[in-house]
Amino acid sequence: MSNHGISVENLTKQYKGGVMAVDGVSFQVGEGKIFGFLGPNGAGKSTTIKILTTLALPTGGSVKVGGYDVVTQADQVRRIAGVALQEIGIDPIMKSMELLTLQGQLFGSSRQQAEARAHELLGLVRLTDATNRRVGTYSGGMRRRLDLAMALVHEPEILFLDEPTTGLDPASRRDVWDEVRRLNRQLGMTIFLTTQYLEEADELAENIAIIDKGKIAAQGSPARLKAALGNESINLAFNTHETAQLAVGQLEGMGDRSQLDRDMVRLYLSHAAQAIPSVVSRLQQANLNPISLTLTQPTLDDVFLQVTGQRLQENAAEKIKV
Numbered sequence: 497m498s499n500h501g502i503s504v505e506n507l508t509k510q511y512k513g514g515v516m517a518v519d520g521v522s523f524q525v526g527e528g529k530i531f532g533f534l535g536p537n538g539a540g541k542s543t544t545i546k547i548l549t550t551l552a553l554p555t556g557g558s559v560k561v562g563g564y565d566v567v568t569q570a571d572q573v574r575r576i577a578g579v580a581l582q583e584i585g586i587d588p589i590m591k592s593m594e595l596l597t598l599q600g601q602l603f604g605s606s607r608q609q610a611e612a613r614a615h616e617l618l619g620l621v622r623l624t625d626a627t628n629r630r631v632g633t634y635s636g637g638m639r640r641r642l643d644l645a646m647a648l649v650h651e652p653e654i655l656f657l658d659e660p661t662t663g664l665d666p667a668s669r670r671d672v673w674d675e676v677r678r679l680n681r682q683l684g685m686t687i688f689l690t691t692q693y694l695e696e697a698d699e700l701a702e703n704i705a706i707i708d709k710g711k712i713a714a715q716g717s718p719a720r721l722k723a724a725l726g727n728e729s730i731n732l733a734f735n736t737h738e739t740a741q742l743a744v745g746q747l748e749g750m751g752d753r754s755q756l757d758r759d760m761v762r763l764y765l766s767h768a769a770q771a772i773p774s775v776v777s778r779l780q781q782a783n784l785n786p787i788s789l790t791l792t793q794p795t796l797d798d799v800f801l802q803v804t805g806q807r808l809q810e811n812a813a814e815k816i817k818v
Contacts, residue, residue: 500527507557519710532701540710578652588632603650617645637668694796713803725794728768732786
């Protein structure tokens with residue numbers, strides 16, 4: 497019955513008081529694909545992943561994980577899905593071999609079977625040399641890799657990763673990325689990824705969906721979403737937000753679209769490089785002089801800013817402060 501994919505149709509979740517956390521969300525995740533799910537704080541992202549992993553009940557709609565309904569067949573969903581949540585709940589006193597063996601036994605394996613699986617997983621996530629160390633001595637990247645191994649004990653067909661690299665240094669983040677790619681390519685595993693880092697989604701996901709205010713604001717491949725903004729952008733930085741606002745008015749009609757982001761103006765248009773002299777000339781005539789000018793291809797950061805009105809990284813920083 498299991499098809500290794502995820503199907504979400506018109507999902508809704510309403511809390512007491514009439515708060516609609518998820519409002520008519522629909523998306524599909526194909527078998528063996530990596531899918532990125534992005535959104536600002538309070539957009540409905542966490543509620544959606546809780547429903548997909550059977551930790552919360554939907555108010556309406558249809559959700560199937562691996563072909564199983566998350567409400568009426570929750571036990572089957574838990575059997576075929578692995579979940580690595582944002583907060584790593586690993587006992588720092590225990591050793592990785594002990595933790596993985598215990599996890600395997602909880603899923604019904606004999607001790608011998610569980611130990612064999614633990615050895616296999618420690619090799620997969622490159623922790624074989626650290627099996628005799630207590631987990632409390634592991635680095636952040638090592639703990640993330642161990643958390644991945646814990647989620648893989650029962651050989652799931654579908655893996656849910658909730659912000660797997662939050663708080664890690666760049667090198668450790670890359671290590672986790674390598675593990676995710678390897679799981680997907682070597683085992684054909686379907687991976688549902690939420691992340692605070694747009695670069696991470698761009699690197700890993702074949703398709704993404706951006707949720708905002710409980711609704712899907714955009715979805716598709718990263719390349720298609722970036723291309724929809726225009727081929728290139730001229731990025732103009734000014735001393736103040738007010739000066740940047742004046743520049744937007746002066747540049748009206750010069751490009752396909754302009755975007756104001758604090759003290760930065762982005763002008764999207766075809767053949768942007770050739771248009772730079774005309775853009776600078778018009779601004780100089782209005783006595784508006786940018787302090788810097790760059791030419792870039794659109795990024796997922798631009799897409800996120802366009803559809804939500806804010807930056808995901810800023811939103812993530814606020815979340816960490818709290």
